[in-house]
Amino acid sequence: MHLRRLGWPDGRKTTDLIMLDSKLLRSDLESVVEKLKVKNFVFDVDAFRELEEQRKVLQVSTQELQSERNTRSRAIGAAKAGGENIQPLLDEVASLGDKLKSAESELGGLQMKLDELLQGVPNVPHDSVPAGDSEDDNIEVSHWGEPPGFDFEVRDHIDLGEALGGMDFERAARISGSRFVTMTGPLVTLQRALIQFMINQHVQEHGYTEAYAPYLVNEATLFGTGQMPKFKQDLFHIESENHDLYLIPTAEVPVTNFVADSILEAEQLPLKFVAHTPCFRSEAGSYGRDTRGMIRQHQFEKVELVHISKPDDSMAALENLTGHAETILQLLGLAYRKVILCGGDLGFTSTKTYDLEVWLPGQNTYREISSCSNMTDFQARRMKARWRNPETGKPELVHTLNGSGLAIGRTLIAIMENYQQADGSIRIPEPLQPYLHGMTEIRG
């Protein structure tokens, strides 16, 4: 994919887009390359240097040709207005057009190559990110609560759900295929209660603005948040005669793009949005993983937190946002640990990510239930999201952050498994009870 050829369906400008700050890349190439190594990314320095060198020369010469054309065209206009014979002047510029055209197309081709190279470069990790290759190298930062002890044989959410009635994977498979679930009855109510509870908590206690956004988005939007072009295979694509859209993999995509192509005033920042949406993921490449149960589904509900912040505030905002997600787990009384992702496990767009992992008795382990990241200016650059810095008076890129607050499906599982009782019934954590017309437990 290349943006210049995308046509920007939403009418966004198509001037040069470079993913990492190209000035930073040029002036401080070495340190950028070093930092990218933490992410196990090898930047092709030679290819970049060579393309940049060519670009510089070609851009200057092309612009000189354009300048000449403009000057001469102006002269022709003036001569014509003065009633002079313009034919000699026209003859002079005859060859200019072709030269310009070839220079422009050569420059365009070169830009395209450069953009392709740079679009594949991930965001630079923050200095505090530990080195490491995989999730095994993530480091626990803190933990909260104790995994509950049971004096009976623990069941996982699949057994519990089937015994209680209302959770049916086979039925879903008949309707849609693998990695879907149908639910009926109190479990669905519990899921809805979780959504309500979380949103209310974030709006009323954490100062978020509730947001609603499309579940189908265009390619430019996905480019903005970094899913395109590299991670297209993770998405569900809706293509028809009149439509070319993608199902959102997370509310991060449409909500962060709220500020795409805009210049915000300093007083407006930070923006804090909370949104509940379903999320759709193709899960290509994870065929063998978590095939049982609700852990990994093509469709799941999530309450997402998004911050748009001033650059200086974004690292503090990450702590803040992560804390809001943690609060939910604490209020629900679910044991969890907080890990910082190592370089090798860090996402393409992120500079620093905390994962919150909730204790799942059914799996006897901690599993990710929230992922909170600071994307710094990476997404902002791609989506042209800026703010006017009063100190410089100039538009500068904002920082964007997001985190799950929380993944609903997995929270549902966590509650089922952690609050299960010997008879297979499930206690309802007290903060949820008001959302369940006072119900204190679910039983079959």
Added chain:
RNA sequence: GGAGAGAUGGCUGAGUGGUCGAAAGCGCUCCCCUGCUAAGGGAGUAUACGUUAAUAGCGUAUCGAGGGUUCGAAUCCCUCUCUCUCCGCCA
């Protein structure tokens, strides 16, 4: 689905081939004047890239997007996207 209108700078809104990055008004910033208030006068006020020590100059690009015609395009042609109005349909 049918018919029509439109898209210009922070906003309103001129501009149908030439010196237009774009009139004018509003807003905003700075200055002057004015003993409050009100009013008045002047200057400035898009973004990106390149060059550069420079947020100084200079150059280039951008008037919804992409392409075309032309020495020259906001202006002409084609395609697309979006918005609005009327009719129809519809949660």
